[in-house]
Amino acid sequence: MGFQNRFSLGFTKPPVAIHFGNDEVVRLMQISGENDLTLEASFEVSASDYLGLKEATSCFRSRKAVISIPSSEILLTHIRVDCNATDDEVVQKLRQRNESWNLASIRQLPIYTNLRDGFNSQLQQELLCIGVAHGIIDRCVSIVERAGMDVRRVTVPVHATLRAFDKLYRRDGDESITSMVVDMDKKQSIAMIAHGMNLVVASTLQYKSESTPKHQWSSTPALIPAGSNDRDFERRGDVLPRGLAEPSHASTTCRDSPFVEELRGCIGHHSALFPERAIDRIVFSGSGALDTELCSSVATELGLQGFIADPSAWISGAEELASGPIWTTVAGLCFAYAGESL
Amino acid sequence: MNHPFNDFLTQKWHDQKRDRRIFRYGLVLVGLVVITTFSAFATTMTHWRSVFQNQQAVSAKWDDAQQRVQGFLNSERSLRSRLEKAKAISTLLDVVPKSILLSELTSVLPEQAFVNTIRIDTRKRVNDEGISMPFDKVHVSGESTDDATVSLFVESLMKSSCFENVSLQYSKQKQGGIARDFAISMEVQSVAVHVEMLAEVNP
Numbered sequence: 001m002g003f004q005n006r007f008s009l010g011f012t013k014p015p016v017a018i019h020f021g022n023d024e025v026v027r028l029m030q031i032s033g034e035n036d037l038t039l040e041a042s043f044e045v046s047a048s049d050y051l052g053l054k055e056a057t058s059c060f061r062s063r064k065a066v067i068s069i070p071s072s073e074i075l076l077t078h079i080r081v082d083c084n085a086t087d088d089e090v091v092q093k094l095r096q097r098n099e100s101w102n103l104a105s106i107r108q109l110p111i112y113t114n115l116r117d118g119f120n121s122q123l124q125q126e127l128l129c130i131g132v133a134h135g136i137i138d139r140c141v142s143i144v145e146r147a148g149m150d151v152r153r154v155t156v157p158v159h160a161t162l163r164a165f166d167k168l169y170r171r172d173g174d175e176s177i178t179s180m181v182v183d184m185d186k187k188q189s190i191a192m193i194a195h196g197m198n199l200v201v202a203s204t205l206q207y208k209s210e211s212t213p214k215h216q217w218s219s220t221p222a223l224i225p226a227g228s229n230d231r232d233f234e235r236r237g238d239v240l241p242r243g244l245a246e247p248s249h250a251s252t253t254c255r256d257s258p259f260v261e262e263l264r265g266c267i268g269h270h271s272a273l274f275p276e277r278a279i280d281r282i283v284f285s286g287s288g289a290l291d292t293e294l295c296s297s298v299a300t301e302l303g304l305q306g307f308i309a310d311p312s313a314w315i316s317g318a319e320e321l322a323s324g325p326i327w328t329t330v331a332g333l334c335f336a337y338a339g340e341s342l
Numbered sequence: 343m344n345h346p347f348n349d350f351l352t353q354k355w356h357d358q359k360r361d362r363r364i365f366r367y368g369l370v371l372v373g374l375v376v377i378t379t380f381s382a383f384a385t386t387m388t389h390w391r392s393v394f395q396n397q398q399a400v401s402a403k404w405d406d407a408q409q410r411v412q413g414f415l416n417s418e419r420s421l422r423s424r425l426e427k428a429k430a431i432s433t434l435l436d437v438v439p440k441s442i443l444l445s446e447l448t449s450v451l452p453e454q455a456f457v458n459t460i461r462i463d464t465r466k467r468v469n470d471e472g473i474s475m476p477f478d479k480v481h482v483s484g485e486s487t488d489d490a491t492v493s494l495f496v497e498s499l500m501k502s503s504c505f506e507n508v509s510l511q512y513s514k515q516k517q518g519g520i521a522r523d524f525a526i527s528m529e530v531q532s533v534a535v536h537v538e539m540l541a542e543v544n545p
Binding site: 159 | 346351352
């Protein structure tokens with residue numbers, strides 16, 4: 001079977017998305033189809049379980065893999081540089097700030113130009129820079145390749161998570177929607193703000209979500225909230241955007257909690273860059289989003305409409321196997337590289 | 343256009359990976375070529391072995407045939423030699439010594455006659471079995487005093503065991519004389535001559 005996959009079907013199938021979670025769990029998923037996406041297979045394996053990972057990878061009909069490294073392992077910052085600054089100058093500036101960037105693979109995304117520090121100063125631009133230590137990349141690639149896969153791309157959860165919502169912004173004018181996506185995890189939480197599907201602000205948060213029992217989400221239907229977290233979920237109608245579930249009503253408040261303050265800081269950063277745009281909604285993903293009451297209270301505190309990510313709404317067959325916010329990054333990986341020739 | 347965060351692997355890593363992949367495919371290709379070559383070689387060797395075995399079998403038969411042909415040629419050469427010897431002997435056997443013929447002729451020649459010429463022709467005729475048989479024809483011309491003497495000479499020749507088919511060709515008066523010219527032809531009875539010869543050799 002493996003031999004057949006390797007030499008016949010592996011060339012035409014989309015790659016296997018592999019996300020190394022902060023919770024020491026590796027999530028694997030493969031989807032197929034152009035418009036009607038269908039789940040081929042999905043697995044959750046402990047990061048230390050080498051044999052389990054190898055067995056899981058052998059079940060996929062493709063050897064190509066795209067990897068998302070743990071969000072706790074990335075370096076993320078916004079910097080301002082001159083508009084005509086070269087890549088080397090940007091890297092140098094990053095390394096002056098923090099020595100960790102010295103041994104990292106760095107990518108930069110221009111966010112905003114037309115900035116001036118003073119009246120006579122040079123025109124500046126703001127860059128969102130993300131770095132991943134070479135050692136981390138090598139470790140993840142080595143683990144996956146030892147399991148028999150052929151790694152084609154390595155990306156970060158910031159990118160992969162946002163790609164999970166690309167299907168929400170397919171119509172003209174959707175880019176005017178400003179969303180805040182909060183990926184909450186045990187080791188690291190990241191807040192991202194996007195205009196449509198374009199990332200503009202990202203920030204690592206000090207907040208670490210508490211351990212949430214996994215069955216809390218999987219024990220209930222994922223797609224339609226009806227005020228209860230335990231039962232009475234129904235398939236969502238046309239009221240809510242597909243792929244987003246409304247959190248249950250908050251029974252507790254988290255007014256002025258550090259987490260909310262951090263999110264306010266992000267919103268403030270965004271407002272400083274784009275004062276004419278307000279945040280339309282906040283979407284929670286990651287294992288921390290299983291605590292829907294917390295999500296609801298945070299959304300209420302920020303005065304935003306809150307949602308829980310559930311990309312399984314776009315993947316037939318994933319409702320029972322790979323549904324809920326913890327699969328957001330993996331599903332985003334699948335969406336991002338499904339049509340790409342690797 | 344690719345998103346900047348699409349891939350954190352370096353171009354060098356991708357190049358090395360591509361090189362390794364090409365090397366691996368090349369290795370597989372070389373392996374396939376080697377396997378194919380060895381298969382072809384093994385198949386050819388099998389065929390060659392089969393051809394060699396056939397060649398050996400044919401060679402043995404060829405040697406045998408060569409020996410047989412050589413034996414046949416030797417036999418044929420020997421046969422030819424023997425035939426030539428036999429022919430030579432036969433030639434010798436068929437020739438009747440002239441002295442015997444002359445002796446027989448003169449022994450029966452009457453005193454009143456004498457021989458002017460004796461000519462012997464060797465001729466061939468086909469017998470009842472279709473075999474060409476040589477025989478000697480003797481032509482005798484001479485003179486005699488009268489026809490009676492000629493007749494006596496012819497009768498004597500007819501009685502001789504050395505001659506057969508004796509016939510008088512002519513007998514005529516010699517011009518300007520009383521003697522008569524005559525001519526007689528006869529065939530040599532070779533078997534009788536030989537028997538006679540043998541009898542003389544082994545009395």
